[in-house]
Amino acid sequence: MPEIVFDGVEKSYGSVRVLPPLDLTLHDGEFTVLVGPSGCGKSTTLRILAGLETLSGGEIYFDGKPISALEPKERDIAMVFQDYALYPHMNIARNMSFALRLAKTPKAEIDAKVQRVADMLNIGHLLARKPAELSGGQRQRVAMGRALVRDAGTFLFDEPLSNLDAKLRGKMRTELAEMRDSIEKNMVYVTHDQVEAMTLGDRIVVMNEGVVQQQGTPEELFKEPRNLFVAGFIGSPSMNFMEGALVDIGGEMHVQGAGFDLPLDATTRTRLDTATDRNVTVGIRPSSFTTDTSGATVELRVIVAEYLGAQSVLVTKLGKTELLVETQSTAPFKSGVTQSFGVNTDEIMLFDRSTGLRL
Incomplete structure (x- = not known):
């Protein structure tokens, strides 16, 4: 060997x-x-x-x-x-x-x-x-x-x-x-x-x-x-990507884009020292969405609900951007409806838009 x-x-x-x-x-x-x-x-x-x-x-x-x-x-x-x-x-x-x-x-x-x-x-x-x-x-x-x-x-x-x-x-x-x-x-x-x-x-x-x-x-x-x-x-379903920009709101860092405004957790903020541009690509895995809307949320229009047994994968739209959402099948969703989803902000990943490197 x-x-x-x-x-x-x-x-x-x-x-x-x-x-x-x-x-x-x-x-x-x-x-x-x-x-x-x-x-x-x-x-x-x-x-x-x-x-x-x-x-x-x-x-x-x-x-x-x-x-x-x-x-x-x-x-x-x-x-x-x-x-x-x-x-x-x-x-x-x-x-x-x-x-x-x-x-x-x-x-x-x-x-x-x-x-x-x-x-x-x-x-x-x-x-x-x-x-x-x-x-x-x-x-x-x-x-x-x-x-x-x-x-x-x-x-x-x-x-x-x-x-x-x-x-x-x-x-x-x-x-x-x-x-x-x-x-x-x-x-x-x-x-x-x-x-x-x-x-x-x-x-x-x-x-x-x-x-x-x-x-x-x-x-x-x-x-x-x-x-x-x-x-x-790496990851199935694959990660969602959206174009966004870093914004300071009242001393708290947010990432904003068409149809979303998400606060960043402390761990993510410490990575931003290497950012050379305020414009970033936002990565969110389908499993990072949740039906708990007590925190940061986004409004998504459900296009297709793919029932896979214990789980479902939803094909949704945020404006013109297509996003995948992984959720438990105990909460059925109908095509065509607009639904509010929570986002686990500690799982958000940011990438330099020019180099593609993780921040």
């Missing part, structure tokens, strides 16, 4: 640079999730690590040793792909044992490893079947099992759940989380789904246009986003 260090790693295709100099450390035994929108460079980073793409600059180190000149098979890495990549003419046992058979591992050892991993993934009863006889979720377990039997030092996952339906994706997330806790290996997981990232990662690395925007634990990224991009990307 090496410590993996990206030192100024770059990747270009001709004149198009898809990965500017990247400095990143993946710690020994950690489950690291690379997350970001399509085209942000996360899969390219993973493929460079696996040796499936060549570097355009920089170096990757495993425990201080450069590895960019090594072939993929020499890097002690196992990879799980998005499209399963199973051999259709082989049964599940032979698919899982393929790398071990190439390495001329003794048959008894192969059988023992395949059975152990298959039982862990709940596919032990499927070893005699062909891939075409399995469901999508079962095929994905086989792809994971094929990587796990190799007992590599580092496991790479390239959006392995994106081809599954929502219910099965949730089940596989749970199984991956259980597997993460039972296998002490480096795991690097690429996804565009921030729910997967928040569920699975010990540490999340948020990327955009090849640049690391922020990295930290799920809680750190949710509660202390560094900039507008991270704040809007």
Whole structure:
């Protein structure tokens, strides 16, 4: 389980640079999730690590040793792909044992490893079947099992759940989380789904246009986003943003905008020493709205009420700005009505409008 260090790693295709100099450390035994929108460079980073793409600059180190000149098979890495990549003419046992058979591992050892991993993934009863006889979720377990039997030092996952339906994706997330806790290996997981990232990662690395925007634990990224991009990307439903301005009213700092006037709590005010402009972007998470109107309030027109069971997500309008509100379903709301909502002002986030950085 090496410590993996990206030192100024770059990747270009001709004149198009898809990965500017990247400095990143993946710690020994950690489950690291690379997350970001399509085209942000996360899969390219993973493929460079696996040796499936060549570097355009920089170096990757495993425990201080450069590895960019090594072939993929020499890097002690196992990879799980998005499209399963199973051999259709082989049964599940032979698919899982393929790398071990190439390495001329003794048959008894192969059988023992395949059975152990298959039982862990709940596919032990499927070893005699062909891939075409399995469901999508079962095929994905086989792809994971094929990587796990190799007992590599580092496991790479390239959006392995994106081809599954929502219910099965949730089940596989749970199984991956259980597997993460039972296998002490480096795991690097690429996804565009921030729910997967928040569920699975010990540490999340948020990327955009090849640049690391922020990295930290799920809680750190949710509660202390560094900039507008991270704040809007992490969290479901996503954060609401409004344009506003800082105003001093009777010695108390407020943030005002079209249709709202919200006092700022003491903690938020202490951040404003770094503000270079009175104009700011106001960030409010959907969960920060409340039906308690005894404090700061806003008047919102309900456009759509999405019933999700215990909770509802309301699509509302504040003037021309669309805002999401997360509320308990015990208080039903009708479309078209204007409703007063309270705002937990201690959860308001302010961002510099010119740089996008959190104040």
